[in-house]
Amino acid sequence: MAGTGSLSPPLPTALSTYAIWTTLFLLGHVRDFLRQLFFKRSTKKGYAPLRKDMEDFYTRRLYYRVHDCWNRPISSAPTNWVDVMDRTKVNGQKPLQLTGKTTRCLNLGSYNYLGFAADDPYCTPRVNVTYASHGWSCSSPRAEAGELPVHRQLEEEMADFLGKEACITCGMGFATNSLLIPILAEKGTLFISDALNHASIVSGVRGSGAKVKVFTHNNPEQLESLLRACIAEGQPRTGRPWKKIVIIIEGIYSMEGEFAKLKEIVEIKKKYKAYLYLDEAHSIGAIGPTGRGVCEALGVDTKDVDIMMGTFTKSFGSCGGYIAGDKKLIDYMKANCAAHLYSTSMSAPAVEMVLSALRVVRGMDGTNAGQTKLQTLNENSNYFRKGLLEMGLNVLGDWDSPVMPIMMFKPSTLVACSREMLKRGVAVVVVGFPATPLLTARVRICISACHSKDDLDFALHMFKDVSDRLGLGYGPESNQSHLRAAREVGIIT
Numbered sequence: 210m211a212g213t214g215s216l217s218p219p220l221p222t223a224l225s226t227y228a229i230w231t232t233l234f235l236l237g238h239v240r241d242f243l244r245q246l247f248f249k250r251s252t253k254k255g256y257a258p259l260r261k262d263m264e265d266f267y268t269r270r271l272y273y274r275v276h277d278c279w280n281r282p283i284s285s286a287p288t289n290w291v292d293v294m295d296r297t298k299v300n301g302q303k304p305l306q307l308t309g310k311t312t313r314c315l316n317l318g319s320y321n322y323l324g325f326a327a328d329d330p331y332c333t334p335r336v337n338v339t340y341a342s343h344g345w346s347c348s349s350p351r352a353e354a355g356e357l358p359v360h361r362q363l364e365e366e367m368a369d370f371l372g373k374e375a376c377i378t379c380g381m382g383f384a385t386n387s388l389l390i391p392i393l394a395e396k397g398t399l400f401i402s403d404a405l406n407h408a409s410i411v412s413g414v415r416g417s418g419a420k421v422k423v424f425t426h427n428n429p430e431q432l433e434s435l436l437r438a439c440i441a442e443g444q445p446r447t448g449r450p451w452k453k454i455v456i457i458i459e460g461i462y463s464m465e466g467e468f469a470k471l472k473e474i475v476e477i478k479k480k481y482k483a484y485l486y487l488d489e490a491h492s493i494g495a496i497g498p499t500g501r502g503v504c505e506a507l508g509v510d511t512k513d514v515d516i517m518m519g520t521f522t523k524s525f526g527s528c529g530g531y532i533a534g535d536k537k538l539i540d541y542m543k544a545n546c547a548a549h550l551y552s553t554s555m556s557a558p559a560v561e562m563v564l565s566a567l568r569v570v571r572g573m574d575g576t577n578a579g580q581t582k583l584q585t586l587n588e589n590s591n592y593f594r595k596g597l598l599e600m601g602l603n604v605l606g607d608w609d610s611p612v613m614p615i616m617m618f619k620p621s622t623l624v625a626c627s628r629e630m631l632k633r634g635v636a637v638v639v640v641g642f643p644a645t646p647l648l649t650a651r652v653r654i655c656i657s658a659c660h661s662k663d664d665l666d667f668a669l670h671m672f673k674d675v676s677d678r679l680g681l682g683y684g685p686e687s688n689q690s691h692l693r694a695a696r697e698v699g700i701i702t
Contacts, residue, residue, distance in 0.1 A: 212467050213691045214605035216649050218618040226619045226648055237270030273302045278627040278639055286327035287319035289659045293636055314636040317654045322495040322611050323582045324659035325526030325566045331574045332565035336558045343557035355554035363560050368533050372511040375539035378531045379548045380555045382520035385530030387412040388548040394419035397452030429473035436481050454483040460492035460503035466606025466613050475513045486516040494524025500570045500583050527562040529555045586658040593656055595701045596669040603683035608700045613654040623650040633671040
């Protein structure tokens with residue numbers, strides 16, 4: 210599964226991108242200077258501003274110019290087509306107002322990989338029954354009066370699905386990383402984190418107070434070199450050996466669509482006796498012949514991964530997340546994690562949705578619906594990636610991945626693409642600075658099993674039209690070689 214695309218823009222594109230950002234920053238500072246010169250301060254006299262200077266500057270002078278491209282509300286379930294609520298045009302820093310109208314759009318932005326986020330013949334009736342019997346909320350943490358039989362049932366079935374001894378669930382996917390990673394840390398702990406790990410992982414590592422080293426994205430050779438150096442040097446100042454080292458990676462990187470080089474990293478972690486933390490937010494339920502994620506897809510035994518994290522928001526059409534591992538580890542987390550001790554537990558209908566979706570994926574509903582969804586998602590993903598590559602676009606990620614970032618590089622191109630696609634009835638997600646580095650703005654496509662071939666052909670036709678108008682043909686020369694290699698191994702025809 211060779212990755213496609215490149216994060217590096219052509220030199221003229223890079224220079225023009227720097228020129229655009231420089232111009233915007235200079236104009237913004239000039240306007241701020243004039244504002245301070247001729248208008249009163251917005252803060253009370255004697256008070257320091259509550260907002261950080263740089264973030265406030267970015268919001269006022271850059272984001273508000275194009276904020277119609279983000280936070281677009283919808284008024285329907287996130288299936289293959291959605292109703293996007295129309296808003297007024299950008300007018301300075303004034304909030305965008307709803308017009309009362311909607312636009313029917315093909316949905317290429319939601320994480321609804323298996324199509325469970327909308328009405329489902331197996332899941333929806335069971336969720337309704339659970340709601341009727343248990344209500345919307347437990348109104349209490351699990352550690353107090355918020356635990357129901359379905360919570361334990363979900364944890365048991367999820368652990369069994371992953372081949373682990375036990376599992377702990379959390380009501381929010383982001384909090385699963387940001388609140389549970391610190392539990393792993395103690396004095397003398399070292400985290401070694403991939404350079405492009407998700408913000409929730411970064412938040413968790415920072416909140417742990419442990420030492421952290423960052424290795425080049427998805428580069429096992431550099432990881433081994435860094436790991437060897439850290440072991441040789443020991444802890445700062447004292448030189449004592451690290452008490453434990455934890456390597457943190459993602460299964461599918463959400464902004465790149467790439468698979469982790471899991472086999473190589475597992476070999477390294479075994480060699481140096483480090484622990485491995487694997488975030489499968491975008492891969493569990495969506496990748497592998499039976500939906501068991503990158504371990505299954507890449508032929509890695511889950512016993513070789515010490516801590517397995519995932520979310521229920523993508524493939525399972527619900528909310529929350531989990532961590533699976535040895536029973537002693539999970540018991541320790543339940544006894545110490547604030548998300549378990551103090552946060553309200555997952556609502557019973559949300560838990561039932563995950564349970565029902567998991568059973569469909571495993572074939573426990575008595576049908577092959579789950580297998581059909583997995584196969585359709587895989588075919589749709591490769592079909593759409595093939596179409597984008599043949600178009601000459603610069604598409605990141607691996608074959609079989611439902612996440613497809615299309616590189617735009619320039620902020621002006623990013624905004625224009627978002628607006629033009631919306632005009633043509635296609636809803637896409639755009640990601641730029643500061644969420645990504647300055648030169649790597651992109652459109653991120655998420656494919657679903659509920660997309661039909663007609664849906665995908667319509668989207669490809671629209672992308673072709675917009676690409677020709679905006680000059681998006683940044684695809685590297687290797688596009689054709691990627692297509693040939695994929696045909697040779699039977700990934701595409």
